[in-house]
Amino acid sequence: MEQVSVGLVGLGTVGAGAxxxxxxxADRVARRAGRKVRLKWAVVRDARKSRDVALxxxxxxxxxxxxxxxxxxxxxxxxxxxxxxARRIVLASLAAGKHVVTANKALLAEHGxxxxxxxxxxxxxxxxxxxxxxxxxxxxxxxxxxxxNQVQNLSAILNGxxxxxxxxxxxxxxxxxxxxxxxxxxxxxxxxxTLDVDGTDTAHKxxxxxxxxxxxxxxTAAIPRQGIDxxxxxxxxxxxxxxxxxxxxxxxxLTGSGLELRVAPVxxxxxxxxxxxxxxxxxxxxxxxxxxxxxxxxxxxxxxPTASAVVGDVIDVAAGRALLTSRVLDLWSADQAPTPLLPxxxxxxxxYLRFSIADRPGVIAALAHILGEKGISIASVIQHDSGxxxxxxxTVPLVIMTHMAIEENLRSALREIDRLDIVRxxxxxxxVEE
Amino acid sequence: MEQVSVGLVGLGTVGAGAxxxxxxxADRVARRAGRKVRLKWAVVRDARKSRDVALxxxxxxxxxxxxxxxxxxxxxxxxxxxxxxARRIVLASLAAGKHVVTANKALLAEHGxxxxxxxxxxxxxxxxxxxxxxxxxxxxxxxxxxxxNQVQNLSAILNGxxxxxxxxxxxxxxxxxxxxxxxxxxxxxxxxxTLDVDGTDTAHKxxxxxxxxxxxxxxTAAIPRQGIDxxxxxxxxxxxxxxxxxxxxxxxxLTGSGLELRVAPVxxxxxxxxxxxxxxxxxxxxxxxxxxxxxxxxxxxxxxPTASAVVGDVIDVAAGRALLTSRVLDLWSADQAPTPLLPxxxxxxxxYLRFSIADRPGVIAALAHILGEKGISIASVIQHDSGxxxxxxxTVPLVIMTHMAIEENLRSALREIDRLDIVRxxxxxxxVEE
Numbered sequence: 102m103e104q105v106s107v108g109l110v111g112l113g114t115v116g117a118g119a120x121x122x123x124x125x126x127a128d129r130v131a132r133r134a135g136r137k138v139r140l141k142w143a144v145v146r147d148a149r150k151s152r153d154v155a156l157x158x159x160x161x162x163x164x165x166x167x168x169x170x171x172x173x174x175x176x177x178x179x180x181x182x183x184x185x186x187a188r189r190i191v192l193a194s195l196a197a198g199k200h201v202v203t204a205n206k207a208l209l210a211e212h213g214x215x216x217x218x219x220x221x222x223x224x225x226x227x228x229x230x231x232x233x234x235x236x237x238x239x240x241x242x243x244x245x246x247x248x249x250n251q252v253q254n255l256s257a258i259l260n261g262x263x264x265x266x267x268x269x270x271x272x273x274x275x276x277x278x279x280x281x282x283x284x285x286x287x288x289x290x291x292x293x294x295t296l297d298v299d300g301t302d303t304a305h306k307x308x309x310x311x312x313x314x315x316x317x318x319x320x321t322a323a324i325p326r327q328g329i330d331x332x333x334x335x336x337x338x339x340x341x342x343x344x345x346x347x348x349x350x351x352x353x354x355l356t357g358s359g360l361e362l363r364v365a366p367v368x369x370x371x372x373x374x375x376x377x378x379x380x381x382x383x384x385x386x387x388x389x390x391x392x393x394x395x396x397x398x399x400x401x402x403x404x405x406p407t408a409s410a411v412v413g414d415v416i417d418v419a420a421g422r423a424l425l426t427s428r429v430l431d432l433w434s435a436d437q438a439p440t441p442l443l444p445x446x447x448x449x450x451x452x453y454l455r456f457s458i459a460d461r462p463g464v465i466a467a468l469a470h471i472l473g474e475k476g477i478s479i480a481s482v483i484q485h486d487s488g489x490x491x492x493x494x495x496t497v498p499l500v501i502m503t504h505m506a507i508e509e510n511l512r513s514a515l516r517e518i519d520r521l522d523i524v525r526x527x528x529x530x531x532x533v534e535e
Numbered sequence: 536m537e538q539v540s541v542g543l544v545g546l547g548t549v550g551a552g553a554x555x556x557x558x559x560x561a562d563r564v565a566r567r568a569g570r571k572v573r574l575k576w577a578v579v580r581d582a583r584k585s586r587d588v589a590l591x592x593x594x595x596x597x598x599x600x601x602x603x604x605x606x607x608x609x610x611x612x613x614x615x616x617x618x619x620x621a622r623r624i625v626l627a628s629l630a631a632g633k634h635v636v637t638a639n640k641a642l643l644a645e646h647g648x649x650x651x652x653x654x655x656x657x658x659x660x661x662x663x664x665x666x667x668x669x670x671x672x673x674x675x676x677x678x679x680x681x682x683x684n685q686v687q688n689l690s691a692i693l694n695g696x697x698x699x700x701x702x703x704x705x706x707x708x709x710x711x712x713x714x715x716x717x718x719x720x721x722x723x724x725x726x727x728x729t730l731d732v733d734g735t736d737t738a739h740k741x742x743x744x745x746x747x748x749x750x751x752x753x754x755t756a757a758i759p760r761q762g763i764d765x766x767x768x769x770x771x772x773x774x775x776x777x778x779x780x781x782x783x784x785x786x787x788x789l790t791g792s793g794l795e796l797r798v799a800p801v802x803x804x805x806x807x808x809x810x811x812x813x814x815x816x817x818x819x820x821x822x823x824x825x826x827x828x829x830x831x832x833x834x835x836x837x838x839x840p841t842a843s844a845v846v847g848d849v850i851d852v853a854a855g856r857a858l859l860t861s862r863v864l865d866l867w868s869a870d871q872a873p874t875p876l877l878p879x880x881x882x883x884x885x886x887y888l889r890f891s892i893a894d895r896p897g898v899i900a901a902l903a904h905i906l907g908e909k910g911i912s913i914a915s916v917i918q919h920d921s922g923x924x925x926x927x928x929x930t931v932p933l934v935i936m937t938h939m940a941i942e943e944n945l946r947s948a949l950r951e952i953d954r955l956d957i958v959r960x961x962x963x964x965x966x967v968e969e
Contacts, residue, residue: 122683122825133682135863230680236826238680245679245856246664246672248567249556249846374832377811391556391843392670392833398808399829409825412683420863422679422856429569429854 105134105419108142108168108199110190111181112161115204115231116143117154118408119178123415124155130412134419142168169193176418178411179203180231188212195219195227200423202414204231204407210305210321213312213433221434226423228414233306234259234383236406237399238413243313243387244430250389252314255353256534259306261381261401262290262297263329263349267366268379271337271346277330289381289402299328300349300364307351307364312432314353314387317360317440325445326364336455336529339483339500340368343453346376347531359443368453368533374398375534446509451480451533453502456518457526460495464523468499475514477506496525502533539568539853542576542602542633544624545615549638549665550577551588552842553612557849558589564846568853576602603627610852612845613637614665622646629653629661634857636848638665638841644739644755647746647867655868660857662848667740668693668817670840671833672847677747677821678864684823686748689787690968693740695815695835696724696731697763697783701800702813705771705780711764723815723836733762734783734798741785741798746866748787748821751794751874759879760798770889770963773917773934774802777887780810781965793877802887802967808832809968880943885914885967887936890952891960894929898957902933909948911940930959936967 107123109116123130123140131137143156144165160167168174169190177194179187179201187208191201196219203209209216209232220227230240234257243252258264262284269280281298284290296302304324311317329349340347345368354361369376374396378384383401388394400406417423431437458464469479483500503511515528541557543550557564557574565571577590578599594601602608603624611628613621613635621642625635630653637643643650643666654661664674668691677686692698696718703714715732718724730736738758745751763783774781779802788795803810808830812818817835822828834840851857865871892898903913917934937945949962 118825126683126685129685130683133863135859236681236823237829238676241675241680242672245851246675246847247670247843248850249560249564249843251560251563372811374808374811377806377808389670389843391552391839391846393837393840395671395831395833397829397831400827403827405825406827409681409683409823412825413680416682417679421859425569425855425859429567 104137104139105175106139106141106173107176107178107415108144108171108174109140109178109180110144110165110168111179112143112145112152113180114404115407115411116180117152118404119180119411120154120156120159122408122412124159130416134416136419138415138419141174142171144168165190169197169199174199176200176202176415178415179205180411184208184211191216192219195223195225198223198225200226200228200418202228202411202418204229204411206232206302206305206309210308214318214435217433218435220427224424226418226427228418228423229309230414231407231410233309234385234397235261235399235401235403236409237383237385237397237401238410239385239397240313242397243310244426247387247389247392247395250391252387252389253355254388255310255314255385256375257310257351257385258348258375258378258383259303259351259401260297260349261383262294263303264378264383265289265381266298267329267337267347267349270332270334271341274334276334277332298330300326303349303351303364307353307362310351311353311360311362313430315355315360315440316437317362317442318433318437319362319442323442324362324364327366329366332366333529335498336453336531339455340453342483343368343481343502344371345369345533346371348375348378350375350534356443358447359441361443361448363445363448365532368531370535446512448508449505450508451503451505452511453531453533454500455529456499456501456524457496458499459523459525460497461523465499467521467523468518471517472503472514475510477511477514478504480504538571538573539609540573540575540607541610541612541849542578542605542608543574543612543614544578544599544602545613546577546579546586547614548838549841549845550614551586552838553614553845554588554590554593556842556846558593564850568850570853572849572853575608576605578602599624603631603633608633610634610636610849612849613639614845618642618645625650626653629657629659632657632659634660634662634852636662636845636852638663638845640666640736640739640743644742648752648869651867652869654861658858660852660861662852662857663743664848665841665844667743668819668831669695669833669835669837670843671817671819671831671835672844673819673831674747676831677744678860681821681823681826681829684825686821686823687789688822689744689748689819690809691744691785691819692782692809692812692817693737693785693835694731694783695817696728697737698812698817699723699815700732701763701771701781701783704766704768705775708768710768711766732764734760737783737785737798741787741796744785745787745794745796747864749789749794749874750871751796751876752867752871753796753876757876758796758798761800763800766800767963769932770887770965773889774887776917777802777915777936778805779803779967780805782809782812784809784968790877792881793875795877795882797879797882799966802965804969807969880946882942883939884942885937885939886945887965887967888934889963890933890958891930892933893957893959894931895957899933901955901957902952905951906937906948909944911945911948912938914938
C-alpha cells in the first residue's frame with residue numbers, strides 16, 4: 102500500500118485532535134483512505150510545551166518551511182487560524198505541490214479567489230470541510246451528495262457560541278451579559294468573543310456556503326450582518342409568547358431579483374428543526390430543487406468534531422477524491438458569472454417589531470397609520486397591561502408582527518415612528534422565518 | 536469535455552424523475568460531473584406508454600440487453616425495484632464493464648456480497664445513495680464525510696410511510712387502519728403496504744447502513760424486527776403522557792458484547808430531533824467517536840428526492856470519485872472479519888409496558904413482584920381511574936416504564952405475568968430510547 106505523508110501546521114485544540122485520530126486510529130484511516138497516512142511533521146509555536154497527544158515518530162518543528170520544502174509531504178493541514186500567516190502557508194504549500202486541508206473560514210472567505218487560483222495552477226486540492234459547521238459534513242453534502250440540485254434556500258446556525266448564549270437567555274432567562282459569561286466559563290466563548298457575537302464568524306461561513314451552493318463570490322464585508330450582542334431579553338420573551346425562538350441565522354435565498362444573503366438574529370417558528378437546536382450545536386437547512394427540504398445537525402466546534410472533519414478531508418485527499426472534487430467544483434474561479442446580489446434594502450421578510458411607547462390613547466393608531474402608509478400590514482399585536490415604568494411618564498412595550506414587507510419600506514416607517522414624541526426608545530426590528 | 540453515456544433501466548416514478556434532471560438540467564450535471572452526461576437509453580416495460588418526461592434523443596427500448604451490450608454505455612442506472620430481474624441486470628452490467636447506480640435496497644440487503652464481488656472483479660463502482668434515506672446524502676456521509684469516525688450508535692427513521700402513519704395516529708388520534716388508509720389516499724403507502732408496515736423495508740435499509748457503518752454483513756432475516764401494524768392507539772397516547780413519541784426505528788449500537796441491530800417501534804423522548812420528525816420524512820442520527828452526535832433529515836421517498844440521490848450518484852461516478860470510494864470501502868467483501876452480533880435476547884433497553892389487568896387490590900404488587908424477581912426495576916407507573924370496561928369484569932390498563940433491563944429477563948417476566956388470571960390481555964412491550 103502506497104503511503105502519503107502529512108504535515109500538520111498548528112497543534113492547538115483542533116490540531117491536537119486531528120493528530121490523535123491520525124496516530125491512535127492509523128489503521129482505520131489507512132483502511133478508508135486506501136493507503137497508509139503518516140503524520141510526518143507537526144509545526145508548533147513552542148516546541149518545548151507539553152501536549153496531551155503522543156507524537157512518537159512525528160517530527161516537531163517551529164519552522165513551517167521545513168514542511169513546505171519537504172518533498173515527501175503530500176498534504177499540509179493548516180489549523181493555526183488567523184489570516185496572514187495562514188494565507189502565506191497555504192499559498193506556499195500549494196505552490197510546492199502539496200494538497201491543503203484547512204479549517205480556516207476567515208482565510209477562505211477573505212482570500213478564496215487567490216487560494217483557489219493557486220490550487221488550480223498547481224492542480225492540487227483544497228479541502229475545507231472543517232471550515233463550516235464543525236463536524237457536520239455539509240461541504241461534502243453541498244459539493245457532492247446534493248450535486249444534482251440547485252439549492253434554492255439555505256438557512257443555518259453556524260456559530261455554536263451564539264447558539265449557546267441564545268439558548269441560555271431563552272431557557273434560563275439570563276440577560277445577554279450573564280449568558281456570555283456562562284459561555285466563557287464553559288470554554289464555548291473566547292475571552293474576546295467579538296467575532297462570534299457580532300456575526301462576523303457566521304458571515305465568513307456564509308460566504309463559503311454561498312460560493313459552494315450558488316457560486317456567489319461575495320466578500321464578507323458585502324454581507325449585511327447583525328450580531329446577538331445587542332439583543333434584549335424582552336424580545337426573546339415576546340418571541341416565545343408568539344411561538345418563536347430567536348436564532349442567529351445565516352440566510353441565503355435565490356430570488357427572482359438576485360441572491361439574498363444576510364446574517365441576523367431571526368425569529369424561527371418553534372417546532373421547526375432549526376428552532377429546536379439548543380446549546381453549542383450547529384445546523385443547516387438546505388432546500389434543493391430536487392431533494393426538497395433537508396437538515397443537517399451536529400457539533401459546530403470543539404477538538405474532536407472539528408478533527409473529524411479535518412481527518413475526513415485528509416482521507417478524501419489521500420483516496421484521490423478531493424482533487425477530482427476540487428477540479429469540478431472550480432470554486433472562486435475568475436470566469437464564473439457573478440451571481441447578482443439582491444440589494445439588502447430589497448429583502449422581503451416578515452418582521453417582529455417592538456416599540457416603547459407612551460401609555461396614552463391613540464398611540465397604536467398613530468403607529469399603525471405610519472406602517473400602513475408604507476404598505477406594511479400588521480399580522481398580530483401584543484400589548485400587555487404594564488411595561489417598564491419610568492416613574493412620571495409611563496412607558497409600555499408594543500409588539501407587532503408584520504406580514505411580508507420590503508426592508509426599505511420598513512426602515513423608512515421605523516425612522517418616522519422613532520421621531521414621534523410618543524416613542525420613548527429606538528424601536529427593535531427582527532426578521533421572521535417560518 | 537469527455538462524455539459519459541447512461542442507460543436508465545426503469546422509467547417509473549424514480550426513473551422519470553432522474554430522466555428529467557439528466558435532460559432538463561444537463562448543463563448543471565455536466566458542470567458538476569466535469570463531463571457531459573448523456574442519457575442514451577431508457578428501458579421500459581411498455582414502449583407505447585406516454586410519460587411526462589421529454590425523451591428527445593433518448594433511445595427507448597424494452598430490451599435491457601441492448602443497453603448492457605452497448606459498449607458506449609458507461610453507467611447503468613437500475614431503478615426497476617424487485618430483486619430477481621434487478622439482480623440479473625446489475626450483475627450483467629458490472630460484468631460488461633459498466634458502473635452501476637441503484638436505488639434498490641432489497642437487492643443490496645439480500646445480494647450485497649454477490650454484487651460487490653462482481654464489482655470488484657470488474658473494478659467498477661456500485662453507487663447506492665438512493666437505496667437508503669431517499670434524498671438525504673447519508674450513504675455519502677457515512678462512507679466519506681464521517682470517514683474519520685468509528686460509528687458508535689445509529690438510530691433512524693427510514694420508512695416515510697410508517698412515519699406518516701404514526702404521525703397521523705399521534706396528532707389526529709386516528710387508529711392504525713384509518714391512518715394507513717389516509718397514507719394510501721395520498722400515495723404515501725402502496726396498495727399492499729406489507730413490506731413497509733411490517734418493518735421489512737426498514738430492515739433492508741438497516742442491513743445496508745450496518746454494512747457501511749460497521750462492516751457487518753447481516754442477512755435481513757437475522758435482524759430482529761417488529762412493524763407498526765399491531766400498534767394500538769392507546770400506547771401512543773400513554774407514550775405522549777410520558778413525554779415520548781412512538782417511532783419505527785432502525786437501531787444499531789456497538790456494545791462491548793457485539794453489535795446490536797433491530798427494527799422496532801420505540802418510544803423516543805419528545806424534544807429530541809428524531810421524536811420531532813413528522814409526516815413522510817426520514818431521519819438518521821449518527822453518533823461517531825470523534826464527531827459526536829449528528830443528525831440528517833429529509834424526504835425519504837418520492838420521485839424528486841430519490842432522483843436527487845440517483846443523479847448525485849451518476850455525477851459521482853462520472854466525476855471518477857465513486858470508483859475510488861467503492862475500492863476503499865470494499866463493501867461486503869469476503870475477507871472482512873465478521874462483526875459479532877449481540878444476540879437479541881441480550882439487548883439492554885428501557886421498556887414501556889402496558890398490562891390489561893383486573894381492577895382489584897394487590898394486582899400491581901403481583902406484577903411488581905414478578906418484575907423484581909427478574910431484576911427489572913420500575914422507573915414510573917401510570918394507572919388512571921377507569922379503563923376499557925367489559926361490563927362484569929372491569930379491566931384497567933397499567934403502564935410501567937422500566938429502568939435498563941435485559942430483553943431475555945423482560946420476556947421471561949412477561950410470559951409469567953401473561954399467565955396470571957388477573958391479566959386480561961397479552962401485555963404490550965416497547966423499547967425506549969432517550
